[in-house]
Amino acid sequence: MADFGFKLSKSSTLDLDRTDTRVYDILCKTDPDIRTCMACGSCSASCTAAPFCGMSMRKVILALQRGQDVRPMLGKCMLCGKCTMVCPRGINTRHLILSICKYYD
Amino acid sequence: MKNIVIIGGGVAGMEAARQLLALGYTPIIVEKANALGGHVASWYRLFPDMTPASEIISRLKKEIAPANVFTGTKVISISREKGDYSLTLDNGVSILAGAVLFATGFKVFDASKKEEYGYGVYDRVITNRDLEAWLSGGEDKRISAPKAIGFVHCVGSRDLKAGNSQCSKVCCTTAIKQAIEMKEKFPKAEIYCFYMDLRLFGKKYEDFYINAQRDFGVHFIRGRVSEVGETIDGRLQVKAEDTLSGKPLKVQVDNLVLMSGMVCNQSVSELVRQARLDIDDDGFLRSRNNIFDILESNRPGIFYAGACTGTKTVPETLAEARAAALEIHNYLQNG
Ligand SMILES: Cc1cc2nc3c(=O)[nH]c(=O)nc-3n(C[C@H](O)[C@H](O)[C@H](O)COP(=O)(O)OP(=O)(O)OC[C@H]3O[C@@H](n4cnc5c(N)ncnc54)[C@H](O)[C@@H]3O)c2cc1C
Ligand code: SF4
Numbered sequence A: 001m002a003d004f005g006f007k008l009s010k011s012s013t014l015d016l017d018r019t020d021t022r023v024y025d026i027l028c029k030t031d032p033d034i035r036t037c038m039a040c041g042s043c044s045a046s047c048t049a050a051p052f053c054g055m056s057m058r059k060v061i062l063a064l065q066r067g068q069d070v071r072p073m074l075g076k077c078m079l080c081g082k083c084t085m086v087c088p089r090g091i092n093t094r095h096l097i098l099s100i101c102k103y104y105d
Numbered sequence B: 001m002k003n004i005v006i007i008g009g010g011v012a013g014m015e016a017a018r019q020l021l022a023l024g025y026t027p028i029i030v031e032k033a034n035a036l037g038g039h040v041a042s043w044y045r046l047f048p049d050m051t052p053a054s055e056i057i058s059r060l061k062k063e064i065a066p067a068n069v070f071t072g073t074k075v076i077s078i079s080r081e082k083g084d085y086s087l088t089l090d091n092g093v094s095i096l097a098g099a100v101l102f103a104t105g106f107k108v109f110d111a112s113k114k115e116e117y118g119y120g121v122y123d124r125v126i127t128n129r130d131l132e133a134w135l136s137g138g139e140d141k142r143i144s145a146p147k148a149i150g151f152v153h154c155v156g157s158r159d160l161k162a163g164n165s166q167c168s169k170v171c172c173t174t175a176i177k178q179a180i181e182m183k184e185k186f187p188k189a190e191i192y193c194f195y196m197d198l199r200l201f202g203k204k205y206e207d208f209y210i211n212a213q214r215d216f217g218v219h220f221i222r223g224r225v226s227e228v229g230e231t232i233d234g235r236l237q238v239k240a241e242d243t244l245s246g247k248p249l250k251v252q253v254d255n256l257v258l259m260s261g262m263v264c265n266q267s268v269s270e271l272v273r274q275a276r277l278d279i280d281d282d283g284f285l286r287s288r289n290n291i292f293d294i295l296e297s298n299r300p301g302i303f304y305a306g307a308c309t310g311t312k313t314v315p316e317t318l319a320e321a322r323a324a325a326l327e328i329h330n331y332l333q334n335g
């Protein structure tokens, strides 16, 4: 292909009208508490895996809400459950991780 | 017994009158609108318990029946006369009062000043006030079976360019209340609240938020709406940054509700000048001290209650009005 000296970049805009939230909607049934996440970041701050590989339950929940694939991030979780212990909204994040795994199984 | 004049017949003025009646006075209320009630009279239900606003207003009206009420009337002059104040009303009446209570309230920010949100330009952009009127049973052709609704927080508040650096305090909770109400009416509609911080300071307000998330599935998006445009089919395209993802975000909605803030009521500036009262940096009436003497002005015998000194909720306004009645009573007893 001819090189015109520039490339086209894909827009990074999140378009909520074209967001496929099916996975999130299903998880809202098994884990209804996830709707109450307030993005405080306590889970990510306490996560044992976070400092080494960027695991973040806050980002997982946000990614689900934005229709993104969370599997790459989940592979980094050690299921230690610390995030669940600190969540001020009482969200069982560990259970959520298991529900996500079950869904993709 | 000396006269007490209350300027403004919103919930602040009415509650102060109710307490003064209980203390044995017959206060005079001067209200410029044709009916008592102020802003609350045009709200539908009040957060966080969804109390019908009309219940509060009709109860207050009933209980202050023995007071002297002038509606559709303005105070045109006020001056100090020995220890008292001489007031002239636009109906020709003049009153000598031992104490005057300013209960002149606030104004709702004019949303059309934030041009980027398109109020008055795009048909389906409405305000919190318009929505309260519609919820109360008013007609509004702009609202018809919406599939998606957006709420824009902080319109005209926390905005130096709009001339108002303060947080208007009640609008986060109002947005949540109205989001729930819209979800009750249109259960299938997606609802997005665009916020910078959620300020839910009052008793039960945080529960109200959890309720909106868990039971109504309202989406909260952290980011201030930057601009709004209209699509070919008359819907609204909303742009903001999803600051939690760090990415630009767009969504189409059928109605966009602007949460216009509470700003100072500049229509009292002439009275303020005549009575030589101080104005605060935010344009509201300046209390003698913001902790101990919120209800006192810089002039003896002139008192404040409610939203004339800053944004207040209804229960805060009522509490201030009761306290102001007592301050006036003490002043007249000792003064
Ligand atoms: C959209 C919206 C929704 C809200 N919902 C809630 C809620 O659900 N719960 C809650 O707790 N709070 C709510 N609030 C706040 C509530 O409206 C205020 O707390 C309340 O109105 C304050 O009462 P007020 O009597 O001090 O002022 P106002 O309601 O503004 O009344 C002032 C009165 O004084 C009169 N007046 C003004 N100037 C003069 C003058 N020069 N001469 C004579 N009369 C004059 C006015 O006509 C008016 O009747 C809401 C506010 C907004 C903007
Ligand atoms: S369970 Fe997973 S996400 Fe939660 S703290 Fe442990 S490693 Fe982190």
Ligand code: SF4
Binding pocket: A036, A037, A038, A039, A040, A041, A042, A043, A044, A057, A058, A061, A086, A087, A088, A089, A090, A091, A093
């Ligand atoms: S700790 Fe709980 S509320 Fe906070 S971000 Fe994590 S899941 Fe959400």
Ligand code: SF4
Binding pocket: B153, B154, B155, B157, B158, B166, B167, B168, B169, B170, B171, B172, B173, B197, B198, B199, B259, B261
């Ligand atoms: S109460 Fe909420 S919406 Fe209103 S100005 Fe403050 S932060 Fe903004």
